[in-house]
Amino acid sequence: MKFASSTNVDVKKNIFVFILLSFILFFLDRSDNKYLTNVRFIVNDTIIYSSLIIKSPFSFVIETSKNITNFFQKKDSSVDKNKLINLKNKLETLKNENIALNLQIENFKKINNEEIYKYETVQAKVLLYKSNILHETIIINKGQNDGIKAGDPIIKNNILVGKILKTNFNSSHGILITNINSRIPVRIGKKNYKAIVVGNPKSGRQLSLEFLPKEYTFEDGDIIYTTSIDNIMPDGILVGKIKLRDDKNFEAKPLYDFSQLDYLTVVRFSK
Amino acid sequence: MISFLYRYIATLVLLITVLIGSLNIEILGKQISYYINLQLILIYLFKISNPNLNFGKGFYLFLISIVNDTLNGLFFGTSAILYFIVFAVAAFQSSIKLRSIFLYEWISFGVSLILAYSVFFGLIKLSGEDIILSSISINFVLTLIGYPVFWFLITNIFLKNVNR
Numbered sequence: 161m162k163f164a165s166s167t168n169v170d171v172k173k174n175i176f177v178f179i180l181l182s183f184i185l186f187f188l189d190r191s192d193n194k195y196l197t198n199v200r201f202i203v204n205d206t207i208i209y210s211s212l213i214i215k216s217p218f219s220f221v222i223e224t225s226k227n228i229t230n231f232f233q234k235k236d237s238s239v240d241k242n243k244l245i246n247l248k249n250k251l252e253t254l255k256n257e258n259i260a261l262n263l264q265i266e267n268f269k270k271i272n273n274e275e276i277y278k279y280e281t282v283q284a285k286v287l288l289y290k291s292n293i294l295h296e297t298i299i300i301n302k303g304q305n306d307g308i309k310a311g312d313p314i315i316k317n318n319i320l321v322g323k324i325l326k327t328n329f330n331s332s333h334g335i336l337i338t339n340i341n342s343r344i345p346v347r348i349g350k351k352n353y354k355a356i357v358v359g360n361p362k363s364g365r366q367l368s369l370e371f372l373p374k375e376y377t378f379e380d381g382d383i384i385y386t387t388s389i390d391n392i393m394p395d396g397i398l399v400g401k402i403k404l405r406d407d408k409n410f411e412a413k414p415l416y417d418f419s420q421l422d423y424l425t426v427v428r429f430s431k
Numbered sequence: 432m433i434s435f436l437y438r439y440i441a442t443l444v445l446l447i448t449v450l451i452g453s454l455n456i457e458i459l460g461k462q463i464s465y466y467i468n469l470q471l472i473l474i475y476l477f478k479i480s481n482p483n484l485n486f487g488k489g490f491y492l493f494l495i496s497i498v499n500d501t502l503n504g505l506f507f508g509t510s511a512i513l514y515f516i517v518f519a520v521a522a523f524q525s526s527i528k529l530r531s532i533f534l535y536e537w538i539s540f541g542v543s544l545i546l547a548y549s550v551f552f553g554l555i556k557l558s559g560e561d562i563i564l565s566s567i568s569i570n571f572v573l574t575l576i577g578y579p580v581f582w583f584l585i586t587n588i589f590l591k592n593v594n595r
Contacts, residue, residue: 174489175519179512182496186508190558200507207501215450290452290503291462293566294555297504325504333504340561 201304201328208299208331212287261398265318279394280428282306284314286421287331295339298421303328313386313393313427319416320344320386320397321424332426337399337414338365345389346399349382357384357399357412367400367412380404384412394429441477441484442491445470449499465566468574470499470510471517471547472581475540478521479531480586492518509554513547520546533582540578544571 188196284300291297302308304327312324314334322336323344335342338359346357348369353376360366367384382402388395403411452464463469474492477484486492496511503510520543524536548571555562 170488171485171522172519174485175515175522178489178493179515179519181493182508182511182515184508186506186512186554189506189508203497203507204501207498211450211498211502218451288502289462290464292452292464292503293570294503294505294560294562299502299504335504340563 204328205303205330208287208328280307282308282426282428284308284332284424284426286424289421295341296336296418297325297339298322298334298336298424300332300334300424300426301330302426303330303332305329307428308332308426309428311392312429313397314424315397315427316416316424318398319414320393320399321416321418321421323393324426336418337367337416338418344399345387345392346384347387348384348402349378351377354387354389360412365414365418367414369412378402378404378410394427441473441481442486442495445473445477445486445492446495446498448473449495449502452499452502466570466573467577468570469577469581470495471513471544471574472540472578473585474514474517475521475543475578476581476585478518479525479536482522482525486518489515489518506554506558509551512554513551516547516550517543519543533579536582537575537578541575544575 189200282302284302284306286298287301288299289296290299298314300314308324308327310324310327314321314323320337322334322339322342324332325335326333336359337344337357340359342357342359344357346355346369347353348355353373355369355372358368358370360368369384380403383398384400384402386393386395386397386399398415400412400414403413405411448469452462452469458466492514493511496514497507499505499510500507517540520539524539528535548567552562552567
């Protein structure tokens, strides 16, 4: 490399120093060193909470513009009778789904012979949601100080949203079940087929089922729920639903609406 | 004030794009950062537009990369390696040119992206995580295609106003 001036010679030197430093930092962070972990927790917490303060004006502008858009959209929709009929139909469908889900929950209670979660739970607020080329992650406002550990399931309204990936002192990173790196052991339908749910790389809002038995038959609307194999997850948390396309082709769709990421519950499950 | 802005504007803009990346602005159900890597475009463009720019001898660039790593749940140093690869290519390109030729700069940006994304792919594999090749390809192509747009905005509007 040729650099023009003496300032650029310094820059050249610094670039190599920082690249070297970055590699060292990467391998140190990856090695999970005890002393460095505490430093990482403090740095992460500081950056997360500072970034929330710095970006608050931007968030305010975006939220306000969304509210204004929604206000005008609502005015339009009040005139549209077809939309109203569609919404009524949707409401009816949702009511029915609710009844079906309540029945499922009752069944789970019977299976477990107790309340669904015998584990302690922690309510958490989603501070940040990030979807990049690597994964969809969320950052919540509870961390190791609240007893949260990596691997703990994140739920909302009895539906699995994701699991904790990394913890800091007062915040945690979680990955969603639609993430390609998320692997959840599940049971499916009345026949209790066992499989692993993985985020579908082809579609961001679908799930893939791995390690299914060779001979399987699903019914439309079969429920996917967690199983406690190897104590990775608590048993019986709703994950998704099977939608049949034809005899052998199906879609596995998550039950949770990922546009509603606000307040979530973390189940303190990991030992 | 103008001199302060001129001195730190690149760092500030870069920091703001890292923070804005975590705002909930979605296109087809994904955030902007899924489609395009604004930081890499900006680092390259700022360095090409102003060869004397060094982001506080690289220190500010390093700090911004740590912020990005934290917000994205990456291991520390991952973003820094990418940023400095692109910065190094831009520094080399700006030092060998006599006058600005857009096409050569764009090709050299493409080369820096190939280098940066290859290293990123390797680092993610080292972390034991899976990566979707189609996602990384979309991001690469759109970042490369997005370069002329940002080049136009920065060289014709942004830097002209700052220099005024």
